[in-house]
Structures are given as C-alpha cells and as structure tokens.
Amino acid sequence: MPIHDLNELLQHAQPKLQPGAFVFVSLPDWPDLPLKDVLMSFQEDEGMTFILRQSVADQLGLQYEYVAAWITMEVNSALDAVGFTAAFATALGRHNISCNVVAAFHHDHLFVAKKDAALAMDVLQNL
Template identity: 50%
Template sequence: MSGEKDLKTLLQNMKPVLNSGEYVFCKVESLSEIPDLEKLLFFFRETEAVTVVLETSVADEWELEYSYISSWITLNVHSSLEAVGLTAAFANTLKHENISCNVVAAYYHDHIFVAKEDAEKAMSALVMLSR
C-alpha cells in the first residue's frame, strides 16, 4: 500500500487546498438517470439510492434536488488508506469550529466537503492544524 501512514507527518504535510466551485450531494435511483457520467465528481451506491456529487450548476441543469451547498477541500498529502487518525484529527479540529464535514478518502488524497459559508474558516483551521 502506498501513501504516508505516520500521523505527525500527515498533519505537517497535508497542505489543504480549497478547490473552486460549489458542490452538492444528490440522489438518483440509478446511474442511468445521469446524462453524462463525466460530469460527476463521484458517486456511491447505497441500498436506498445512488448518491452523486457534482457541481451545483450541473445539478441545476439536470433538475436534481439538493439542500446542502458545499465547498471542496483537498488535503494534498498522499495518505495511505491504512493511515490511522488523520480523519479524526481534522474532523475534531473542524468540530471545535462548529463546522460539519463530509469526508471522501480516495486513493491518493482525503477530500473534505464543508458548507460553502464555512470554507474559509475551515481552511484557516486546517492550516493551523498542520503547524
């Protein structure tokens, strides 16, 4: 398994980046309802439905319902999927700032979705955590 496992190293090198755009979480019964899979940021199949995450403008174009508009922060450290404590550390930091977060651990990086209005405050908290 590639990627960093040491929590201290991960925190010191996480280099959070606020990606441009607004993102929403929507649900569909099937991916066949999606006109263009390339426009999805990601999807996750659950028992009840398929969750899709995409830019707000695309969700509006496709007339998908949503209630939460988020900003997307990427931690630019290559974290191992076996690393212990990174998610807890940044989630706890955001909790102390009263910021809700939705986390996606991809192969190379962790991605954090926070309410759009909390994006700058979340970035500041994450930068402080890495010091």
C-alpha cells in the first residue's frame, strides 16, 4: 500500500544503492536498443532522454557527460505524497550533492554523481 505520510516515508525510506554506473543520454529518436536496456525514457521537445547503464551507452558509442550512481528509496511512496522529494533533496543539497529524481509507480529513484554515492547513502540513511 503506498504511503502518503511524510514522517512514515522518512522513517521507512530504506535507500538501496544499485550496482553499476548509469548515464543520461539525449537522442533525436528511439535508437536500435532493446527495451530491457532502458531504465527510463522521456520524450522532451529536444529529443528522447534515456537513462542507461554506462556499459550499454559505451557499447553503442553514445555520448554522455554525467556518470551517476542509482539509489532506490525502497519505501512504497504514493505518487501524490507531499514533501518526500523535498526532504531528501534538501538533505543531499546540504552536503553539496546534486540529485536527479525519477518517480516510478512504487518507488523514488535518485541519480547522484558516482563519486558522491557513499556520502549520499550516509545522508539518506540518516533522514
């Protein structure tokens, strides 16, 4: 059951660092790429944004600028919960850690610079 209450969300956030390195790429349209290799896609006016494993992007020769770690907030957060994103983004910001957030159906997924992964996990575990 999705959780709406901010205090409960913070108490049960359970951040989990996913293995690997991930990148954001922008392409004019869908590449010759199996759907299983795409973590996220989003249509923007400028083209398609994809989040991929760095190894997949490298294999395809795709350009990227940012290598990220992927942290899943394991709590089942409601899509209309208020304040959860602000709480963890503010906590990370206090430690000068940028955070790119993808809200999926069950969980929030955070992409932070790979170099900041350990510190981000410490910050998130102490929400």
